[in-house]
Amino acid sequence: MEKFLVVDIETSPLPWESFDQAQQAYLLARAETPEEQEERKKQMALAPLTGFVVCIGLYLVERDSGTVSERKRVCLMNDRSDADRPDSAVDLSGSGKLYCYGERAILRDFWAFLRSEDCRGAHYITFNGRMFDFPFLMLRSAVLGVRPSENLLRGTRYNYEHHTDLLDEFTFYMPQTVGATRRYNLDFLTKAFGIESPKSHGVDGTKVAALYAEQRYTEIAEYCLADVVATWQLYQVWEQYLKF
Numbered sequence: 598m599e600k601f602l603v604v605d606i607e608t609s610p611l612p613w614e615s616f617d618q619a620q621q622a623y624l625l626a627r628a629e630t631p632e633e634q635e636e637r638k639k640q641m642a643l644a645p646l647t648g649f650v651v652c653i654g655l656y657l658v659e660r661d662s663g664t665v666s667e668r669k670r671v672c673l674m675n676d677r678s679d680a681d682r683p684d685s686a687v688d689l690s691g692s693g694k695l696y697c698y699g700e701r702a703i704l705r706d707f708w709a710f711l712r713s714e715d716c717r718g719a720h721y722i723t724f725n726g727r728m729f730d731f732p733f734l735m736l737r738s739a740v741l742g743v744r745p746s747e748n749l750l751r752g753t754r755y756n757y758e759h760h761t762d763l764l765d766e767f768t769f770y771m772p773q774t775v776g777a778t779r780r781y782n783l784d785f786l787t788k789a790f791g792i793e794s795p796k797s798h799g800v801d802g803t804k805v806a807a808l809y810a811e812q813r814y815t816e817i818a819e820y821c822l823a824d825v826v827a828t829w830q831l832y833q834v835w836e837q838y839l840k841f
Contacts, residue, residue, distance in 0.1 A: 600668075600719035601832070602711075603656040603825040606730045607817060608648045609806040610641035642806060643729070645736035650675055650700055651809050653707050653734075654821035656829055657716060667692060668715065670826075672818035673703040687815065691826075695818040701741045708738065708746040720759065721749070722832050724783045724824075727762040763828065766835050783827065792830045795823035 616624065624647065628637045641647035657669035672689070676697040683696035696703075710716055723730050731749035738745050752758065755770055764772070764780065772780035784794045784801070800808070800820040808817050 598659055598661040600716070601658050601660070601722055601829070602716055602719040603654075603658075603722045603829045603832070604726060604730055605654040605723065605821055605824040605828065606733060607651040607654075607802065607805045607821050608642045608733065609651050609809050610638060610648050613638060616647075639806070643733075645733045645740065648733075648737075650704065650734070650737055651805055652814075652817055652821050653703060654818075654825045655707075655710070656822070656825035657719065658829065670694070670822055671696065672821050673706060674698075674814050674818055675700040675703055676812075676814065687818075689815065689819055689822060691822075693818070693822045695815060697814055701743060704734070704738045704741060704743045707734065708743065712746045720761065722761050722763070722828060724828050724831070725762065725764040726760065727757070727765060731760075761832060761835075763831055763835060766839065783824065783831070787827050787831055790831065790834050792827055792834070793823075795820060795827045798823070 613621070624641065625634050625637055628634045652672050652674045654672050655669060656667075659666045659668055670689075670691060670693045672693065672695045674695055674697045676699070678699050680698040681702050683698045687695040687697070689695055711719075727750070735745050735749060749760070750757075752760075763786075767786060768778045768780055771778045774780070781789070784796045787794045798820070800816055805817055805820075
C-alpha cells in the first residue's frame with residue numbers, strides 16, 4: 598500500500614507596525630513610488646520572516662492495488678488566537694474539515710501529524726512546495742519556537758525522493774518565462790489537463806489576505822482544500838504520462 602500527502606499553505610503579511618523603523622526601511626529599499634511600496638508590502642506574505650501561516654491544507658490518500666482511498670482532508674486555520682486546541686471541527690464541502698486555533702499550535706500539530714502512524718511513510722506532493730511551502734513552514738516554525746519533526750528540504754536540487762514538486766516536474770527542473778519549459782501556475786496547468794481549477798469559484802491566493810482580515814475562514818479553507826485536491830489530480834496525470 599502507498600500513502601500520499603498533498604500539502605498546501607496560504608500566507609499573509611505580518612502587520613507593518615510589527616517592524617521597527619530600520620526593518621521598515623530595509624523592506625522598502627529602492628521602492629520609490631507609493632505603488633512600489635504597496636507591492637513590496639504585499640510580497641511580505643511570501644517570506645516567513647515577514648509573513649505568517651494563514652492555513653495548512655492536508656490531503657492524505659492511500660492507494661492499494663490501484664484503488665485510491667481518501668483518508669484525511671483537513672484545513673488547519675490560524676484564527677489569530679493563542680488557542681492550543683480547536684474548539685470543534687467545521688464541516689466543509691466533500692469530506693473536508695476545518696479546525697481553527699493558534700498559529701504556533703497548528704504548526705506543532707502539522708509536524709506531529711507527519712510523524713503519526715497515519716502519515717508514516719507517506720510520499721509528499723506539492724506545487725512549488727520545494728521553493729515556497731516547505732521552507733516557509735520550516736522557518737516560520739523556528740520563528741515561533743516549534744522544532745520541525747523532519748527536514749522537508751532534504752535531498753538536492755534535482756533529487757529529493759520523498760517529495761514530488763509538480764512545478765519542478767512540469768518544467769523538467771528548468772523553469773523559464775517562455776518556451777517549452779515555461780513556468781505555469783496551478784490554475785493554468787489544471788485547465789490544460791482538463792482538471793477543475795481551484796480558482797474556479799472566485800478565490801485565489803491574491804485574495805487570501807483580504808478574506809483573512811474579514812475572518813472569512815471557511816472560504817479560505819475551501820479554496821486551500823480545492824488546491825490540494827487539484828494538485829493530487831495533477832499528480833495522477835504526471836504519474837501516468839510523464840513519470841519515468
